[in-house]
Amino acid sequence: MSQAISKAKIHVERMMHRNSIAVAGESIASYALLKLIPAVGGGGASIGINMAMVLDVSGSMYEEDGTGKSRISRVQEAACSALNFLRPNDTIAIVAFANNAELVLPTTLVSQKDKIIDVIMRIDMFNVDAGGTSMDQGIELALTELQKSTGTGNISHLVVLTDGETSGEQLCKEYARASAEKKINFSVIGVGTEWNSGLIKDLASLSNGKWHYIDVNQVDSAQKVFASEFQSLAAVGFRDVQIHFRLMKDIKIRRVRMVVPEIKDLALVEVEDRHSVAQLGTLEKDKTSRYILDLSLPKRPDGKFKLLDVEITFDTGSGVKESSGLIPIEMAYTAAGNGYINAEVAKHIDEVQIFELNKNLQNAISTGNTQEAVRVAQSIEKKGEVMGARAAKKTMLAKQVLAEINQGGKVSKKTQLAVDDAARAADE
Numbered sequence: 136m137s138q139a140i141s142k143a144k145i146h147v148e149r150m151m152h153r154n155s156i157a158v159a160g161e162s163i164a165s166y167a168l169l170k171l172i173p174a175v176g177g178g179g180a181s182i183g184i185n186m187a188m189v190l191d192v193s194g195s196m197y198e199e200d201g202t203g204k205s206r207i208s209r210v211q212e213a214a215c216s217a218l219n220f221l222r223p224n225d226t227i228a229i230v231a232f233a234n235n236a237e238l239v240l241p242t243t244l245v246s247q248k249d250k251i252i253d254v255i256m257r258i259d260m261f262n263v264d265a266g267g268t269s270m271d272q273g274i275e276l277a278l279t280e281l282q283k284s285t286g287t288g289n290i291s292h293l294v295v296l297t298d299g300e301t302s303g304e305q306l307c308k309e310y311a312r313a314s315a316e317k318k319i320n321f322s323v324i325g326v327g328t329e330w331n332s333g334l335i336k337d338l339a340s341l342s343n344g345k346w347h348y349i350d351v352n353q354v355d356s357a358q359k360v361f362a363s364e365f366q367s368l369a370a371v372g373f374r375d376v377q378i379h380f381r382l383m384k385d386i387k388i389r390r391v392r393m394v395v396p397e398i399k400d401l402a403l404v405e406v407e408d409r410h411s412v413a414q415l416g417t418l419e420k421d422k423t424s425r426y427i428l429d430l431s432l433p434k435r436p437d438g439k440f441k442l443l444d445v446e447i448t449f450d451t452g453s454g455v456k457e458s459s460g461l462i463p464i465e466m467a468y469t470a471a472g473n474g475y476i477n478a479e480v481a482k483h484i485d486e487v488q489i490f491e492l493n494k495n496l497q498n499a500i501s502t503g504n505t506q507e508a509v510r511v512a513q514s515i516e517k518k519g520e521v522m523g524a525r526a527a528k529k530t531m532l533a534k535q536v537l538a539e540i541n542q543g544g545k546v547s548k549k550t551q552l553a554v555d556d557a558a559r560a561a562d563e
Contacts, residue, residue: 143372143451145418146172147462152481155467155474158434162385167428167464168394168480171447175372175420182371182452183289184225185242187277188214190258191297193233194265195329200351206298206326207259213357215252217365221245225369228280231258234267238276242284270295271303274310281319287454290374290417291319294364295338298326298351304334311341318375320344320416322364327351328548332555340399343416348556350549372420372451379446381461382409385433386442394483395425395561398490418449425561427483435468442466485522486561489515489529493558496536500546508546512536528557 152166196207221227223246231239239261240254259265277293285291293314301307311321321344323335328351339346347364350356380388380403391401391413401413418424432442447459467474492515499507512533519530532554539546 143173143175143420144457145373145376145447145449145459146174147445147447147459148172149445149462149464150477150480151464151466152484153474153476155469156432157470157472158432158468160434162431162433164389165430165432165466166480166484167430167442168477168483169378169426169428169445171376171415171418171424171426173372173418173420173422181222181369182374183286184221184227184368184371185281185284185286185289185291186221186226186368187228187230187242187281187293189230189232189236189270189273189277189293189295190214191233191268191270191273191299191326192231192259192263192265193268193299195298196259196326198327198351200327202352202354204354206351206357209354209357210296210326210361211255211258213361214255216358217361218245218248218251220362220365220369222369226284227251228277229254229258230273230277230280231261231263232269232273232276234264234269236269236272236276237261237263238280242280268297268299268301269303270297270301271306271310274307278310278314278319282317285317285319287450288452290368290371291317292322292368293319293342293344294322294324296324296326297330297335299329300331301334304331307334308337308341311338311344315342315414318416322347324349324360324364325552326357328552332552340402343414345397348552350553367419370419370421371417373418373449374416374452375456376415376418376447376449378413378415378426379448380411380413380428381444381446382411383441383443384409387431388428388443389431390429392427392429392487392490393424394427394486396422397561398486398559401426425483427480427487432466437469439465439467482525483561485518485526489518489522489526490558492518493554497551497555500551505540505544509537509540512540528560529554532557 148170150168197205225245226242228242229240281291321342323338324347325335326349335346347360393399403411405411441463443464444461496511516533519526
C-alpha cells in the first residue's frame, strides 16, 4: 500500500534583478531571487523533535559579568523557560561538559518536564571536572544518544553552548560534517567573548545549522536566544529540504545565499552535469525564506529564454520525498539596453554586499591590518547610510569600529561579535 502524500507544500516565487538585459560582451552578471513559501494544508502534522543539549559547565560559567547572576544560572533559567515551546511527545537529552563530559539526562519525553528541569538546575552538580573545555567529548556523547531515537517522523537537533576555547577542534568539525550527512543539524551558542567564533561558525556551516551569540552584559540575552531557538524548532514543518538547479547551456551559478531569515552562504554540490543541489536542512511551516542566486548569463539574441529549472524537494515527516516540480526561471534579452531594476531584489543585494564587506572586515581585524579594517568599516558605514533606517544598526557598529581603532588602534572582541551578528541580520 503506497503512503499518502501530505497536503503540505512549498510554493516558489521567483524574480530577476532586472526585467530584461543587454549583454555587450560574452556574458553578464545577474541575480535572481527565490521565495520559498510554506503552505501546510489543514494545519499539517507536526514534526517531532529529538533534541540533545550540550552545556558548558566549566569554571568560567560562574562569572556574573556585572549582572548579579552567574552565566550558568542565566542559561539554566533560559533553558527551563524554553521547554514551554516544545510538545509533550518531543524528546530531549542533556550532556554536561568541561574537562570531561557526562550524559546527565538520557533521552526523555518533554511530558516529564519536572524531571528535565531538575537535571538542568543541577547541571553543575554531576561528575564533571570544571577545569577545562572538551566540547568534542560532549558532542560525541550527545550524538550517540541522539541517534538512538532518530526516525522518519522527527528531526534530530543538537544544541551546543560554550563560553570558551575547546580542545579537539578538528574532531568537533568532523562530528558536524558527519552529522549533516545523517540529517542532524547543530545550533551552536557562544557565551561572552572568549569562545572561538571561527570554530562556532564552521560547526554551524558544516552541519547546515545556525550559530547564536549571547551578550553576557545583557541579563536577558540568554532568554532571548533559547526562546528563539526552541520556538524555531517547534515550528519546523519540512525537513531534508533541497533546492535543485538544472541549468541551460552556458548558464552558470556562481553562488547561492540565503537572505531571509538570515544571510548565509549555501554550499552548492554538482550531482551531474548542469545539475547542482543546495541543502537547506529544515524549514519552518509558517515562515517564508528567501535566496539570492548569483548568475553568469551568456550573450543571446533578442527574446525570452529559460535560464534554469528550479525544483524544491522536501520531507514533511513521513519519510516520503516530495517535490515542487520543475519551475522555470526566464530572462528577456534585448539589445536596446537593460530593463528596470526590481527593488525587492536590489534590497537583498545591498544586504549581501554588507555581509561580504563584514567578512573582509573580520579578516582585516584578525590579521591586524588596521588600515584595511578602517577602509572596510568606512565602506560599511557609507553603504549603511545609503540604505537608511533598515541598516541603522550596521551603520552604528561600523562607526563603533572606527571609533575604537582611532582611540586604541584595535577593535574589541565584543564589537567584532556584534558586527558579525548584525551583518547576517536580514530585513524582511
